[in-house]
Amino acid sequence: MPKFVYAFEEGNKDMKSLLGGKGANLAEMKRIGLPVPSGFTITTDACNAYYKNGKKLGKDLEKQIFELLERLEKVTNKTFGDIKNPLLVSVRSGAVISMPGMMDTVLNLGLNDESVKGLAVLTENERFAYDSYRRFIQMFGDVVLSIPKYEFDRVLDDVKHTTNAKNDTDLTVEALQEIIRKYKGVIKRHAGIMFPNDPREQLIMAVRAVFDSWNNQRAIIYRNINDIPHDLGTAVNVQSMVFGNMGETSGTGVAFTRNPATGENKVFGEYLLNAQGEDVVAGIRTPKGIDELKDFMSGKIYNQFMDIAKKLEIHYRDMQDIEFTFEKGELFLLQTRTGKRTAKAAMNIAVDLVEEGKITKEEAIMRIDPKQIDQLLHPTFDPDGLSKAKKLAKGLAASPGAASGRVYFTSEKAVEVADSGEKTILVRIETSPEDIEGMDKSQGILTARGGMTSHAAVVARGMGRCCVAGCGELKIDEEQKQFVAGGVVIKEGDHISIDGNTGFVYKGIIDTKDIELTGSFGVIMKWADEKRRLKIRTNADTPRDAKTAVDFGAEGIGLCRTEHMFFAEDRISIMRQMILSDTKEDRIKALDKLYIFQKEDFAGIFRAMGERPTTIRLLDPPLHEFLPHNNEDIKALANAMNIDYIKLKNKVLELKEFNPMLGHRGCRLAITYPEIYQMQAKAIIGAAIEVSKLDGSNIKPEIMIPLVGHAKELEILRELVEKTVNQTLEDGCYKLEYLVGTMIEIPRAALTADEVAKHADFFSFGTNDLTQMTFGFSRDDAGKFIEEYKNKEIFENDPFTTLDVSGVGSLISTAYKLGRSVKENLKIGICGEHGGDPRSIQFCENIGLDYVSCSPYRVPIARLAAAQSVINKNI
Numbered sequence: 001m002p003k004f005v006y007a008f009e010e011g012n013k014d015m016k017s018l019l020g021g022k023g024a025n026l027a028e029m030k031r032i033g034l035p036v037p038s039g040f041t042i043t044t045d046a047c048n049a050y051y052k053n054g055k056k057l058g059k060d061l062e063k064q065i066f067e068l069l070e071r072l073e074k075v076t077n078k079t080f081g082d083i084k085n086p087l088l089v090s091v092r093s094g095a096v097i098s099m100p101g102m103m104d105t106v107l108n109l110g111l112n113d114e115s116v117k118g119l120a121v122l123t124e125n126e127r128f129a130y131d132s133y134r135r136f137i138q139m140f141g142d143v144v145l146s147i148p149k150y151e152f153d154r155v156l157d158d159v160k161h162t163t164n165a166k167n168d169t170d171l172t173v174e175a176l177q178e179i180i181r182k183y184k185g186v187i188k189r190h191a192g193i194m195f196p197n198d199p200r201e202q203l204i205m206a207v208r209a210v211f212d213s214w215n216n217q218r219a220i221i222y223r224n225i226n227d228i229p230h231d232l233g234t235a236v237n238v239q240s241m242v243f244g245n246m247g248e249t250s251g252t253g254v255a256f257t258r259n260p261a262t263g264e265n266k267v268f269g270e271y272l273l274n275a276q277g278e279d280v281v282a283g284i285r286t287p288k289g290i291d292e293l294k295d296f297m298s299g300k301i302y303n304q305f306m307d308i309a310k311k312l313e314i315h316y317r318d319m320q321d322i323e324f325t326f327e328k329g330e331l332f333l334l335q336t337r338t339g340k341r342t343a344k345a346a347m348n349i350a351v352d353l354v355e356e357g358k359i360t361k362e363e364a365i366m367r368i369d370p371k372q373i374d375q376l377l378h379p380t381f382d383p384d385g386l387s388k389a390k391k392l393a394k395g396l397a398a399s400p401g402a403a404s405g406r407v408y409f410t411s412e413k414a415v416e417v418a419d420s421g422e423k424t425i426l427v428r429i430e431t432s433p434e435d436i437e438g439m440d441k442s443q444g445i446l447t448a449r450g451g452m453t454s455h456a457a458v459v460a461r462g463m464g465r466c467c468v469a470g471c472g473e474l475k476i477d478e479e480q481k482q483f484v485a486g487g488v489v490i491k492e493g494d495h496i497s498i499d500g501n502t503g504f505v506y507k508g509i510i511d512t513k514d515i516e517l518t519g520s521f522g523v524i525m526k527w528a529d530e531k532r533r534l535k536i537r538t539n540a541d542t543p544r545d546a547k548t549a550v551d552f553g554a555e556g557i558g559l560c561r562t563e564h565m566f567f568a569e570d571r572i573s574i575m576r577q578m579i580l581s582d583t584k585e586d587r588i589k590a591l592d593k594l595y596i597f598q599k600e601d602f603a604g605i606f607r608a609m610g611e612r613p614t615t616i617r618l619l620d621p622p623l624h625e626f627l628p629h630n631n632e633d634i635k636a637l638a639n640a641m642n643i644d645y646i647k648l649k650n651k652v653l654e655l656k657e658f659n660p661m662l663g664h665r666g667c668r669l670a671i672t673y674p675e676i677y678q679m680q681a682k683a684i685i686g687a688a689i690e691v692s693k694l695d696g697s698n699i700k701p702e703i704m705i706p707l708v709g710h711a712k713e714l715e716i717l718r719e720l721v722e723k724t725v726n727q728t729l730e731d732g733c734y735k736l737e738y739l740v741g742t743m744i745e746i747p748r749a750a751l752t753a754d755e756v757a758k759h760a761d762f763f764s765f766g767t768n769d770l771t772q773m774t775f776g777f778s779r780d781d782a783g784k785f786i787e788e789y790k791n792k793e794i795f796e797n798d799p800f801t802t803l804d805v806s807g808v809g810s811l812i813s814t815a816y817k818l819g820r821s822v823k824e825n826l827k828i829g830i831c832g833e834h835g836g837d838p839r840s841i842q843f844c845e846n847i848g849l850d851y852v853s854c855s856p857y858r859v860p861i862a863r864l865a866a867a868q869s870v871i872n873k874n875i
Contacts, residue, residue: 004046005064007071008039013316018043020235022094025336032315034308035332038075039089039239040068042207044096047233050211062204069203069238076240081199085122086115088132088241090334091206093213095234098337101455102222102436103213103234104143106206107276108136108241112197128246130176131168135245135276137183137195140202144209145191149432155182167285169274203238210236218436224790225440225463227797227839242332244325245276249297252277252325255290255305257313260321260341260461261400263348263520267309269322270451277323277334286470287451301326312336317358318367319349342400342461343372347520361527362871368524370838370865372464376521377857378402381499382511389497389506392485395446395471397503398457403444403466404497404509407490409478411438418442425496427483429476431456439465444498446505448474448483466500474505525553525860528867534844535851536862537613539831541565546608549856553863556613557605558764558853559704559831562680563621565601566594572626573641579623580643580651584675591679598680602687606699615702615764615831615853617743618680622665624655661769661778666707667717674720677705681724689732702739704764709746711755718759741827744815745769753815757822764853765812767832767840771799774808800833803840813847829853838865845869 011019011027019027023041030036046061073079078087088110093103111119111133120129138156141147156168156179163175171179184195196202213219214234223230244252254277255269270287272279273296279285293302305324308331312320321339325332341349350364359367378401381389405423408414411434414426418441426442428435430449439445439459444466447456451470460467475484481492488507490496497506537558538549546557566575571594578590605614628634634652638645657663670677681703688699703721708714718740725738741762744750750770753763772778782800789795803809812830819826829851834840836858844852845866854862 001060002045002049003064004043004049004061005068006041006043007068008036008041011041017096017232018045018235020044020094020096020237021098021337022092022335023235023237026237026239028315029312029333029336032311034311035330037240037242037332037334038072039237040072041094042236042238044233044235047211047214047235048231050208051215051233055208055212057204057208065203065207065238066200072238072240078240080110080203081112081115083114083118086110086118088119089203090237090239090241091203091210092237092239093210093234094237095214095228096232097226097228098340099219099222099226099228100340101432101459102219103216104210105278106136106139106143106209107278108132109140109202109206110199111136112199114197115199123246125246126173127171127176128243130173130180131171131245132243134176134179134183135278137180137187139278140195140206141183141187141191143213144205145187145193147186147190151186151190152183155179155186207236207238210234218434220791221436221440225436229796230793239334242325242327242334243276244272244327245274246327248273249329250274250325250327251296252279253287253290253293253323255309255322255324256319256339256341257309257322258319258339258345258349260319260339260345261397263319263341263345263352265352267306277325286449286472297329300329301331304331308333314358317353317363319345340461343368343376343464344400344520346372347376347524351520351523362531364524365528365531365864365867366871368864370861370868373861373864377860378464378466380501380513381497382513385510386499386506389508389510390486390488391504392488392490392496392507393471393473393505395448395468395473395503395505396451396457397499397501398454398469399445399460399465399467399500401444401464401466401500402497402510402512403442403500404495404512405443406493407483407496408438408442408492409476409481411435413492414438415441425498427474427476428456429478430454431459439463444468444500446471446474446496446498448472448476460500466498468498468500468503468505471503471505521860525863528864529553530867531870532863532866533870534841534849534862534866535829536859536866537615537829537831537835537851537853538856538859539835539853540605540856543604543608545856546605549859550608550612552856552859554612554856554859556615556851556853557609558615558829558835558851560605560614560616561620562598562601562617563619563625565598566626568597571597575626576637576641578676579626579655580641580648587673588675591675595679595683595686598683599686599690602684602701603691606687606691606697606701607695611697611699613700613702615704615741615762616680616684617704617706618677619669620666620706622655622657622660622663623669624652624657624660627652627655629656661772667705667713668707670705670717670720671713674717677717677720678724681721682728685725685728685736685738686732688736688738689729689734692736693734698736700737700739702741702762704741704743704762706743706766707745707769708742708756709748711752711759714742714756714759739827743831744812745773747774747811750811750815753818754822757819757826760819760823760826762827762829763815763819764828765815765830765832767803767808767812767830767834768800770811770832771804771808771834774804774811775799797839802837803834803843805843809843809847812843816847816849827851836862838868841865842869842872845873 008027008030013028016024019041080087091106116133120126138152251273253271259268269290319339323335350367353359381402405425414424424442427446447469497510537556538554539559540546541564581587638648739761741760743766745766831853835852836854
């Protein structure tokens, strides 16, 4: 029989995959002598076995659970279900990778109508006993029996109203007993069963519920957002209860050993007196800052906690997130884990820990999640706009950034509106794990309740979403779908702006300004650049984009798309003249006009890039994309160009294709109309000569021919380009180096790359189209079914986001080997969106590509991911 249950004393921090993060760390804290209430962990293996066995625990597992329960009874000298000295336990989830708030917890388990009386006598605190019992029934009903929490909240609010109790702590014993009776009625009505009085039955039901919560909707969404595998399972921790709600000498709190928003080396946390842990994270009451704990009991708890916080950070060599409770003046630790932090804090903490000699530079690089860097790239509000904006309220600056959007009061509505393309701000009294999707889709989150460690704050920081929490000045009316702040009524759909750096809420939309990256960010990027092998280029079509990318550390352009340049208002009419020309001579006349614009475009990009390598892709899309398609627009164009409407309409129909992605585009256009590529090649070299002469720089253009599927296509077009380039150089009395290569985006080109390489100076994998053609998916339509493929575990990731290593990756590896077999120094990189995806970058490092190219704002992500790829490869 496999061992499925471990006492805390049997584990350690290295058993995370088996005991989950929480269980492993509880065991570790126990091992190093910290005050941790005793308990045991049911393993992730047990969870996976539960699902494999049709969601049945099985007799063997139940036997092991009760054996460890007996052992816990002996350690605590209490008995489960006993009337005189009852053992009460918490039942908590504990995944391998921390998923705060996504799964379920039950506190005070073991109470029933009899043991609550014994607890009252034992503690000499009847109010505490009945408060614990009402909490247990509510959590059990919500978590185990899936009864909506608002059903219990309604009862609680009604009794508070009738007894004039402002806070939960003002409820009398009689009021609590009335709540308990009504809670049981809620369970009978909604679940069709009586509340179970047998503590053993309670325990088994709670364990099942925690296992079930591994696959609840919010947990699945969280794992999808954070790329956490769905097959890890969760552990369950059963722990002897300690009580923070035993009066004014008891309390509970959450603290970080460093500031999770800024990284400042100072303990940051909050606590509540006479409360249980859920009260802090749920934001039901607004907590006090941990510094105020100095004044409590002459600083005894504060000093002890500070010593423990320091010890834990040294032990784990990272910032810790600690949950604690003190019962009648005695401190207990309920959890420690590596603390979630903003990107800014992650950078600062990593650099500080290196300077403190606690970690190496390589470890610091590995501590930063490349995707989290997006947080640093969020804009802030423009100072001028900010000075004119109307302030509505101020809350806690819970997660940095600046966001404007329309107000919505439910997660579902925020998701619906965001999916339609609108920017939204999710406004809630307090968020709960059910709001995860709405929080992810919204630009920002605003809550009326909760502190810096509330659900809204922690989850927003992890997501990189702007958040203002605990904004008590808001008077939210969810029924009327409006809130009042600063004397102003804001209705659903109205625009507001929130500043996660200051906590201010403003009316209307405020413009934002570009971000600046300095300090620890620069240090980490410098260390990453020293470590990485891959060069990082950018995909940029304008001088502005090119400059932005260079500011972010781009070392060249891997893809400049020339087609975007033709859509400008002063060029589209000339482009259309070229397309509608009946003769080559007329086409060339139009192309000569376009040449002036193209040369100017390329000169601007060369100036922005200096001597950095710049790859320019010649025209790729089919010509019909530049023409109107509906009759009204065709008539308007015919009038504007003084062309017969019928003639124009027939031309549009003639160019229309059933499957344009596989049609007359890319190199096929130049095989048919070579003068198009001749004009572009001439413009590229003409611009390079101009900039080189004026700036004294050594411009080395890279001309890329797209959509090659056959070596002969490239052979013909390379000869065409070279002839044009050489003539342009001769006419300009100038010499410069240039490269001619191709984009590998058709499977046939990958499979015959040795033949293609004979005519290429470089390969650039266009992974967007290569993925599309390998799978036979339209990337514009695949979104309709990709999520279902992920849900059914056909795909682990969207192949248009993370490279499909076994399929598309196999083609890339084949082409790489074949190409290098012909030309040992053939330059090879990728320029699809995968160039900014960390896992795809790992693949590029593993097979030996020379560079990756991505959008400007993903350049820092790629720089860091490339360094991490080298470190991972050498582990």
